[in-house]
Amino acid sequence: MHGINCIGVLTSGGDAPGMNAAIRAVTRTALYNGFEVRAIYHGFKGLVEGEIVPFRSENVSNIIQLGGTILKTARSQAFMTYEGRCRAYDNMQKEGIDALVVIGGDGSLAGAREFAAEFDLPIVGLPGTIDNDLSGTDTTIGYDTALNTIVQAVDKIRDTAMSHERLFFIEVMGRNAGFLALNGAIATGAEAAIIPEIATEVDQLGELIRSGFNHHKNSSIVLVAESEVTGGAMGLADRVRKEYPEYDVRVTILGHVQRGGSPTAADRILATRMGEAAITALTEGQRNVMVGIQNDQLVYVPFSKAIRDDKPINRNLLQTIKMLSI
Ligand code: F6P
Numbered sequence: 001m002h003g004i005n006c007i008g009v010l011t012s013g014g015d016a017p018g019m020n021a022a023i024r025a026v027t028r029t030a031l032y033n034g035f036e037v038r039a040i041y042h043g044f045k046g047l048v049e050g051e052i053v054p055f056r057s058e059n060v061s062n063i064i065q066l067g068g069t070i071l072k073t074a075r076s077q078a079f080m081t082y083e084g085r086c087r088a089y090d091n092m093q094k095e096g097i098d099a100l101v102v103i104g105g106d107g108s109l110a111g112a113r114e115f116a117a118e119f120d121l122p123i124v125g126l127p128g129t130i131d132n133d134l135s136g137t138d139t140t141i142g143y144d145t146a147l148n149t150i151v152q153a154v155d156k157i158r159d160t161a162m163s164h165e166r167l168f169f170i171e172v173m174g175r176n177a178g179f180l181a182l183n184g185a186i187a188t189g190a191e192a193a194i195i196p197e198i199a200t201e202v203d204q205l206g207e208l209i210r211s212g213f214n215h216h217k218n219s220s221i222v223l224v225a226e227s228e229v230t231g232g233a234m235g236l237a238d239r240v241r242k243e244y245p246e247y248d249v250r251v252t253i254l255g256h257v258q259r260g261g262s263p264t265a266a267d268r269i270l271a272t273r274m275g276e277a278a279i280t281a282l283t284e285g286q287r288n289v290m291v292g293i294q295n296d297q298l299v300y301v302p303f304s305k306a307i308r309d310d311k312p313i314n315r316n317l318l319q320t321i322k323m324l325s326i
Contacts, residue, residue, distance in 0.1 A: 008040050050091045
């Protein structure tokens with residue numbers, strides 16, 4: 001027997017569209033199966049500070065279509081200390097919470113892993129991040145929506161790039177992962193994607209310019225993953241201005257616009273399936289795993305594997321971009 005009566009749910013780290021759909025699925029699946037639910041506001045910070053309220057079905061009405069997270073989120077300094085985690089554990093005991101569902105990215109799941117190990121707690125994670133940088137899952141909640149936001153923005157920038165015959169460097173999020181830049185470039189027909197996964201191996205910008213990439217085109221779009229390793233869009237633009245003054249260069253940093261907005265159907269479906277799976281996982285006695293999806297099958301991925309910094313990126317797509325930008 002799993003011995004669980006009451007499940008706590010929280011969102012942590014950077015918000016991602018679809019987190020609300022996940023909260024809804026977790027809450028209602030838990031209630032349907034006879035569990036009590038406690039919502040924890042402001043992520044682990046709220047767990048440390050005791051921001052915990054009982055949730056009923058109506059608390060998650062009308063949220064499936066909303067971006068952001070109704071539970072709010074935070075990056076907690078206190079939870080990083082052992083004392084902070086002790087307070088969090090005490091609050092769980094006080095509220096009668098036996099298990100946790102944590103929705104967040106790699107930092108949040110790393111925190112969950114440590115907490116679970118120290119206090120012998122059943123915790124299940126859901127991959128909630130636009131970055132798509134968790135291992136063991138083909139995709140993460142929020143990634144598809146962010147990608148679509150990028151596509152809409154880049155399509156608009158293309159209009160002005162073409163009219164003024166300019167070279168645009170467009171910086172997209174992804175911290176140290178190139179998924180948004182790479183697939184964003186494919187989806188917008190960009191000339192190149194500059195991604196951290198290969199930035200130390202190849203001078204992507206140098207190669208691009210040497211190949212005379214826009215000699216017979218009147219505009220060019222390059223998607224750049226935000227990362228110190230790539231130099232970011234500003235860094236690359238500065239380099240082009242110095243080395244190739246013939247280009248009329250502009251920079252757009254899409255920033256937090258990528259994190260907001262109503263989730264796409266794909267993200268709502270993913271979040272709903274994963275939310276349900278989190279409760280199934282707990283009833284099956286699973287602990288310290290993230291729910292992932294591989295070839296459309298839900299899977300359990302140990303936290304230690306999920307947060308490993310080695311999710312493979314499809315490098316062949318770089319060649320596809322190159323070939324199609326002739
Ligand atoms: O991890 C999600 C993410 O959006 C990254 O892509 C980005 O680097 C980071 O969060 C930005 O964090 P913040 O909202 O704290 O500035």
